[in-house]
Amino acid sequence: MPFQPAFQDIAHLGHVELFTPKPEESLAFFTNIVGLHESGCQGDSVYLRAWGDYEVYSLKLTAAQTSGMGHVAFRTKIAEVLTQLVDYLTKQGVTGTWLDSEYGHGPAFRVASPDGHPVELYYETARFVPPPALAPGFKNQPQRYIPHGIAPRQLDHINILAQDVQANRVFFHELLGLRVTEQIIFDDGTEVGAWLACTIKSHDFTITQDRSNARGRFHHLAYFMDSREDVLRAADILVENSVAIETGPHKHTIGQSFFLYCYEPGGNRFEAVAGGYLILAPDWQPVVWTQAERAKGQAWGLQTVQSCHTYGTPPVE
Amino acid sequence: MPFQPAFQDIAHLGHVELFTPKPEESLAFFTNIVGLHESGCQGDSVYLRAWGDYEVYSLKLTAAQTSGMGHVAFRTKIAEVLTQLVDYLTKQGVTGTWLDSEYGHGPAFRVASPDGHPVELYYETARFVPPPALAPGFKNQPQRYIPHGIAPRQLDHINILAQDVQANRVFFHELLGLRVTEQIIFDDGTEVGAWLACTIKSHDFTITQDRSNARGRFHHLAYFMDSREDVLRAADILVENSVAIETGPHKHTIGQSFFLYCYEPGGNRFEAVAGGYLILAPDWQPVVWTQAERAKGQAWGLQTVQSCHTYGTPPVE
Amino acid sequence: MPFQPAFQDIAHLGHVELFTPKPEESLAFFTNIVGLHESGCQGDSVYLRAWGDYEVYSLKLTAAQTSGMGHVAFRTKIAEVLTQLVDYLTKQGVTGTWLDSEYGHGPAFRVASPDGHPVELYYETARFVPPPALAPGFKNQPQRYIPHGIAPRQLDHINILAQDVQANRVFFHELLGLRVTEQIIFDDGTEVGAWLACTIKSHDFTITQDRSNARGRFHHLAYFMDSREDVLRAADILVENSVAIETGPHKHTIGQSFFLYCYEPGGNRFEAVAGGYLILAPDWQPVVWTQAERAKGQAWGLQTVQSCHTYGTPPVE
Amino acid sequence: MPFQPAFQDIAHLGHVELFTPKPEESLAFFTNIVGLHESGCQGDSVYLRAWGDYEVYSLKLTAAQTSGMGHVAFRTKIAEVLTQLVDYLTKQGVTGTWLDSEYGHGPAFRVASPDGHPVELYYETARFVPPPALAPGFKNQPQRYIPHGIAPRQLDHINILAQDVQANRVFFHELLGLRVTEQIIFDDGTEVGAWLACTIKSHDFTITQDRSNARGRFHHLAYFMDSREDVLRAADILVENSVAIETGPHKHTIGQSFFLYCYEPGGNRFEAVAGGYLILAPDWQPVVWTQAERAKGQAWGLQTVQSCHTYGTPPVE
Numbered sequence A, B, C, D: 001m002p003f004q005p006a007f008q009d010i011a012h013l014g015h016v017e018l019f020t021p022k023p024e025e026s027l028a029f030f031t032n033i034v035g036l037h038e039s040g041c042q043g044d045s046v047y048l049r050a051w052g053d054y055e056v057y058s059l060k061l062t063a064a065q066t067s068g069m070g071h072v073a074f075r076t077k078i079a080e081v082l083t084q085l086v087d088y089l090t091k092q093g094v095t096g097t098w099l100d101s102e103y104g105h106g107p108a109f110r111v112a113s114p115d116g117h118p119v120e121l122y123y124e125t126a127r128f129v130p131p132p133a134l135a136p137g138f139k140n141q142p143q144r145y146i147p148h149g150i151a152p153r154q155l156d157h158i159n160i161l162a163q164d165v166q167a168n169r170v171f172f173h174e175l176l177g178l179r180v181t182e183q184i185i186f187d188d189g190t191e192v193g194a195w196l197a198c199t200i201k202s203h204d205f206t207i208t209q210d211r212s213n214a215r216g217r218f219h220h221l222a223y224f225m226d227s228r229e230d231v232l233r234a235a236d237i238l239v240e241n242s243v244a245i246e247t248g249p250h251k252h253t254i255g256q257s258f259f260l261y262c263y264e265p266g267g268n269r270f271e272a273v274a275g276g277y278l279i280l281a282p283d284w285q286p287v288v289w290t291q292a293e294r295a296k297g298q299a300w301g302l303q304t305v306q307s308c309h310t311y312g313t314p315p316v317e
Helices: A023-033 A079-091 A165-175 A228-240 A306-310 B023-033 B079-091 B165-175 B228-240 B306-310 C023-033 C079-091 C165-175 C228-240 C306-310 D023-033 D079-091 D165-175 D228-240 D306-310
Strands: A010-020 A037-042 A045-049 A059-063 A068-076 A096-099 A108-112 A118-122 A154-162 A179-185 A191-197 A205-209 A218-224 A245-251 A257-263 A269-275 A287-289 B010-020 B037-042 B045-049 B059-063 B068-076 B096-099 B108-112 B118-122 B154-162 B179-185 B191-197 B205-209 B218-224 B245-251 B257-263 B269-275 B287-289 C010-020 C037-042 C045-049 C059-063 C068-076 C096-099 C108-112 C118-122 C154-162 C179-185 C191-197 C205-209 C218-224 C245-251 C257-263 C269-275 C287-289 D010-020 D037-042 D045-049 D059-063 D068-076 D096-099 D108-112 D118-122 D154-162 D179-185 D191-197 D205-209 D218-224 D245-251 D257-263 D269-275 D287-289
Touching: A010 A023, A010 A154, A010 A218, A023 A037, A023 A045, A023 A059, A068 A079, A068 A154, A079 A096, A079 A108, A079 A118, A154 A165, A154 A269, A165 A179, A165 A191, A165 A205, A228 A245, A228 A257, A228 A269, A228 C228, A228 D228, A245 A306, A245 C245, B010 B023, B010 B154, B010 B218, B023 B037, B023 B045, B023 B059, B068 B079, B068 B154, B079 B096, B079 B108, B079 B118, B154 B165, B154 B269, B165 B179, B165 B191, B165 B205, B228 B245, B228 B257, B228 B269, B228 C228, B228 D228, B228 D245, B245 B306, B245 D245, C010 C023, C010 C154, C010 C218, C023 C037, C023 C045, C023 C059, C068 C079, C068 C154, C079 C096, C079 C108, C079 C118, C154 C165, C154 C269, C165 C179, C165 C191, C165 C205, C228 C245, C228 C257, C228 C269, C245 C306, D010 D023, D010 D154, D010 D218, D023 D037, D023 D045, D023 D059, D068 D079, D068 D154, D079 D096, D079 D108, D079 D118, D154 D165, D154 D269, D165 D179, D165 D191, D165 D205, D228 D245, D228 D257, D228 D269, D245 D306
Parallel strands: A010 A059, A068 A118, A154 A205, A179 A287, A218 A269, B010 B059, B068 B118, B154 B205, B179 B287, B218 B269, C010 C059, C068 C118, C154 C205, C179 C287, C218 C269, D010 D059, D068 D118, D154 D205, D179 D287, D218 D269
Antiparallel strands: A010 A068, A037 A045, A045 A059, A096 A108, A108 A118, A154 A218, A179 A191, A191 A205, A245 A257, A257 A269, B010 B068, B037 B045, B045 B059, B096 B108, B108 B118, B154 B218, B179 B191, B191 B205, B245 B257, B257 B269, C010 C068, C037 C045, C045 C059, C096 C108, C108 C118, C154 C218, C179 C191, C191 C205, C245 C257, C257 C269, D010 D068, D037 D045, D045 D059, D096 D108, D108 D118, D154 D218, D179 D191, D191 D205, D245 D257, D257 D269
């Protein structure tokens, strides 16, 4: 039987590369305020990880002319699946390029989403080995928990913007096997948002409509906190550091997670998120939200702030 | 290529049947104190579910001479995998029996664990459809959240006792594809505990050593709470209802979850659990705890209470 | 030395009487959704209390033509202080009336605030004695904690509206001895809000400006929750019961408490609140917020919703 | 009418002086792990405070031959009350000494408890004025919240040991006006524990029986956390720093607070505490616990660890 991409062939979201025109300020934000740990640096990039990330990095921060996402990378469940996915993509007419091993992982196959976002697939990776000072007190976590800054546990998900949500949703669902968990479909049939998952989490990857004419833009990346109290504490930390909170803490209707949004100095949106639900049903059917339902705002009635609908990176000229 | 059971072929723990010599008291405990909802009853059994369980039931409570586990059931990821698993088990010499559809799910294949625990595999299921009074305010959850009693979200995991942990771990790992996430191996090489998962949760199914000569016994079933605060609140509710807490609230070293144990009136152990970690690494290697490490007690130093090592159901004559 | 009202002469906020044009719906809201307990009823009034209130009631719900506050009552620290306060008020030209004992407490002296709000002072009270079914598992709390509805611990504070905040603040501060903890004073010198306390809590009684021409109106009453998680849970309970949340959960800038607002069916605003700070300094100086500071919204940047500035009860014709 | 000490004449627990034979390690513990801030140092002492303490210090750490409490200090509600209390104490035959102003506060009157603990009373104090780097984002808190270490909000209470609990309870209640909130009285009439409060908190000062023959010993000092989640987080931080937790996190039966105990390197016991209840009733009657009730352990059934009954500082020869 020929290979068909299936749910969980992609094991998880691996890392994100963010471009920043203010690399020093962005780095200071992610290390001092968010509390990520620096793993290393190469060229114009610094590699960062949260204390619970098992790989060497989950965030690659790259100095650039503007903001936005450099690329997003997913790790396949086994080496063989990477090969099979690449073959499959090629047969489906998706053009891609093999990239040599780089800092923290082995060869990656890079393709573009229908909207032009660079997407990498890889399997071989470098597991983080803590130096003695970071050896964990709890053997089943990758490193010591350091209560410095917001201190999230691990990378949770990203949200890209797309001119055509449906085309991108089809790409990630049908060609990469992600599960579609929730969708927003407006009265005229336009799909304006799609939540997808590699795992039983409610989402690892979100696509929402870009209301500008730009392509390949980025909405946000989210790091996971263990509790909603942690998100509330993060809000205080942001205020104490004069970082404006765009919205929240509040509960997302979609995904039921507890979140807040702010911007890192380079302009990219950052989310601290906790909670949400796990999907055990293997035959889960996407929950589809209507235009009227979305007009009700977030879970407890907070209207979605306008900038959430319009602001993405890089900025539109 | 011939079928080999793989991780995630079993989608999730479906339900547990508990025997109780005090059916009315057990039912009152699970509905009034735990806050589960009764879906229906048939013969000597009552079917119960938590507000977040998507199937018609996660707990079958059956009047019996004594306590213990009637059976545990797992749902496969697709119908085809059920057939393949049954074929595979048969080829491996595991004898089983097909059971007709029963309340809440389709045909199930019943086998015995090496220790004699009845284990069922099924795919076809009945999704819970809420009556109007239980229609959820949040469309992406199966029913309304009713703040009555402890009110856990969903079934989380069970823990069986076994004379030979290793043999049982091999059975669930090699024949059913569960991932081994953590283990306790004593200095003489004896495996005294194995934590396994169908999902990226740190465990859905645990096997620990039975220090009596009995076989097929049960340690506990656990329902999932959204927050550690919920577990703390559950402790108050138990005290207010004169239900003795065996141990906790505390943090498990293994799984890092926050928990408490108590007994339902029929004698079976019940756990309320929150938190824990998700395993994203597809190539996770089991974390192995030594005898010395276990001697340190639970995560924050609380010694594991003796009854946790010795008490199981049904009681040993 | 002649008697001068001092901080802590008033021991605490005792109870509030709310008028409601929809007495049955209001009662259902406070008992089923908020989870208060009915202590008794007399005439057009029902008396309610939270599980942690030590007196027989903290809320008197009275059927009336419209909404609003019937009266607010404060308990003095000793019987003698009640007499002294009454003498003092009389000498200061404040006219009042002694009312006979009523349900739940002894004689009360009723005066009007400068804005016309009925205010009662009393000392003799009826301590709640739990019936066996409500006997607490924890001897140091007045009754059993029943996890039904939002289930707040106790009455926390109220907020009245006034045409002249300053005049009312002076009345409660100078004549009744409440401590002024925080204030909002606009650029033109107008005091638009004053937070006062009988206790070391940041506030027990708030006065904010009524932007209508009405007098004697009511802004909200607040019940105290033990944790911010409880307020988040309350938000879910409200949504599940189709009660619109006016704003929150969020953190108040003033008082630093975590809160949400909604309306009971009779139209009065209800707050669930947790956290906040305690004031140990006996020589605390009021924290004064400027117009510009208030324009920044609540603690994490959420703009105060317009209805919070304009809506009070009873409605303005 | 002659002056009689009354509840709330003492405004609050001001600070504690701890002796430590390992001053550097103790300082590192309180600054790096607990997250207190150093205000200054003089001679053999370092002065520390939590981010929410309004005075210049709440902990004076003094290098000494052994561990134990140097003294405890209480602030009166007004200057006049200090004079009145000193007169009253003198008339009652309590010998004391006026001490000159020292770092952080004005003249203090030092007396000894019946068990020999040095107790100071003062009114004039130095309010903490944050340097620019510590200026708070929230104007109503004394300084910026810095998420470093456990980061408690403020000093909460202390617990001394006494040969004769009753005599000491009478001293603090009758001569200093503290309210007795809870007591443990054994079957033979011996008072083995007394919880007292200067404020509406359930306790600011605790006296428990010293089972050794020593006098003037110390049980623990406690810092307040805003939430129970913060105490759970503190437990992780202690484990990550290899500080053994003596007991907890758990819920105290008395006071209903959520706590954990550990030892600072000098040997003194440290508590992180959250929650508990406020006492609004001005005529609160002490809750008296019997020997049988205490034998049930802490709130959720955890047996009080033996060291809690026997370990105090300084150690008994």
